[in-house]
Amino acid sequence: MANNHCLLLLIVIQTIQKMLKVEHIGIAVKSLKESNDLFTKLFARPPYKTEAVESEGVSTSFFQMGESKIELLEATNEDSAIAKFIAKRGEGIHHIAYEVEDILKEMERLSKEGFTLLNKEPKKGADNKLVCFLHPKTTNGVLIELCQEIK
Numbered sequence: 790m791a792n793n794h795c796l797l798l799l800i801v802i803q804t805i806q807k808m809l810k811v812e813h814i815g816i817a818v819k820s821l822k823e824s825n826d827l828f829t830k831l832f833a834r835p836p837y838k839t840e841a842v843e844s845e846g847v848s849t850s851f852f853q854m855g856e857s858k859i860e861l862l863e864a865t866n867e868d869s870a871i872a873k874f875i876a877k878r879g880e881g882i883h884h885i886a887y888e889v890e891d892i893l894k895e896m897e898r899l900s901k902e903g904f905t906l907l908n909k910e911p912k913k914g915a916d917n918k919l920v921c922f923l924h925p926k927t928t929n930g931v932l933i934e935l936c937q938e939i940k
């Protein structure tokens with residue numbers, strides 16, 4: 790019986806360790822400057838950083854929200870995922886990002902579970918992270934980003 794409890798505890802710990810927390814929520818905006826002003830009023834504090842990620846065609850800013858963050862994203866070119874999203878759906882929540890401890894392991898696990906990975910190798914994201922996206926068609930219409938801190 791004691792052994793069964795230990796095994797159960799180990800499984801629970803391993804499951805919790807896979808997706809640690811909501812790292813950030815990504816919001817697609819038309820103007821980073823206007824939205825920075827708006828969210829600064831809303832949260833009563835300014836973004837702690839802004840960063841352009843050329844490979845994704847975005848400019849971003851980050852607001853700390855407890856252990857998580859709000860990431861605002863403005864498109865910097867018309868091929869950007871953010872430009873396409875806004876053209877189709879307008880401004881709003883674009884993705885939810887989970888922090889993971891080992892992105893390669895998580896990518897392998899989720900791929901085996903049948904989720905479609907949008908990049909086969911982790912890529913460099915904003916705020917010192919390696920990232921990978923899951924296709925929203927395989928996740929109930931929600932774009933999921935995995936991110937691992939680069940140490």
Ligand SMILES: CC[C@@H](C(=O)O)C(=O)SCCNC(=O)CCNC(=O)[C@H](O)C(C)(C)COP(=O)(O)OP(=O)(O)OC[C@H]1O[C@@H](n2cnc3c(N)ncnc32)[C@H](O)[C@@H]1OP(=O)(O)O
Binds near residue numbers: 842849871883907
């Ligand atoms: C700053 C770096 C990084 C970070 O560190 O945090 C970021 O957050 S970058 C964020 C921007 N980058 C990405 O989103 C990369 C991953 N996204 C993609 O590869 C594509 O956007 C996509 C999800 C594969 C869609 O691309 P595509 O198929 O070319 O666009 P369509 O407009 O044709 O969409 C097809 C289909 O998917 C629906 N869709 C698109 N985006 C989303 C979304 N964010 N959430 C939910 N659903 C989405 C879109 O509406 C279409 O659906 P149907 O109309 O029903 O076919």
Ligand SMILES: [Co+2]
Binds near residue numbers: 815
């Ligand atoms: Co993001």
